[in-house]
Amino acid sequence: MIYFFADFSFKTGEYPDKQKWLSLQSQVDSMKIDDSRKLPKLYLFNPNFITDYKGYKLGMSVEQIDRLLVFRKKNKYVNSPEEFQNVTKISDSLLNLISPYFKFPDWVNNKKELKEYKKRPYIDFSKNEKIVLIDINQATKEDLVKIYGIGEAISVRILKQKETLGGFVSMEQMQDIWGLSPEVIENLITHFKVLAVPRFKKIEVNNASLRELSQFHYFRYALAKEIVTYRSMNGNIKNIEDLTKIKGFPVDKANIIGLYLDFN
Incomplete structure (x- = not known):
């Protein structure tokens, strides 16, 4: 009978190639995370009029967007990136990313x-x-x-x-x-x-397609998709109050939006 003796103990330092690979893999993973957080292509915009959808695309949380909407309901305006951060409570990193695109009135x-x-x-x-x-x-x-x-x-x-x-x-x-x-x-x-509400073709909320809803100025694609989903799960939308229950709906503009819609 022949016995073989082998030392299976080893130190991590004995495999520099493996350590180098792990280090590179960590960098790749980090780059993937950073890439996933890249903002969509931005153009100059007035941050006072950020919509729910715009805020979402910029990386703002629902709470941060709501703070801005509450502030605007008081007929107040932010006039600098610092004021925008004070109102919304966004992080310094997000502010640094989006503030270069802020465009305030002259x-x-x-x-x-x-x-x-x-x-x-x-x-x-x-x-x-x-x-x-x-x-x-x-x-x-x-x-x-x-x-x-x-x-x-x-x-x-x-x-x-x-x-x-x-x-x-x-x-x-x-x-x-x-x-x-x-x-x-x-x-x-x-x-x-507005001396008289103009006559225009109202949007039939319960019959309009996703595309038709998303083309409405106050809806956009994300909210239109939520409306279609809500409609398919709950049946016809009866009034503007039903719409305010839908995630992302601009509640502060409900009275205005309702005049453009037909719930029949």
């Missing part, structure tokens, strides 16, 4: 112009001229550019938004238009109103 960055603006808010209107309210849905580009702070680009943006929606149902919708400061919106409200 008046925020130019206090001198703001002071001049406060002195003459209605520069294009005579002091003695009686203000005649115009239906915002009947307003022309020429009507809009008379408001101090609205140039040709923003007036076209307002008219395009009206066309997309089929018409405005509330002056609150001016807050959804990029580039309008609170002061300019206040001036708009002084001269324009």
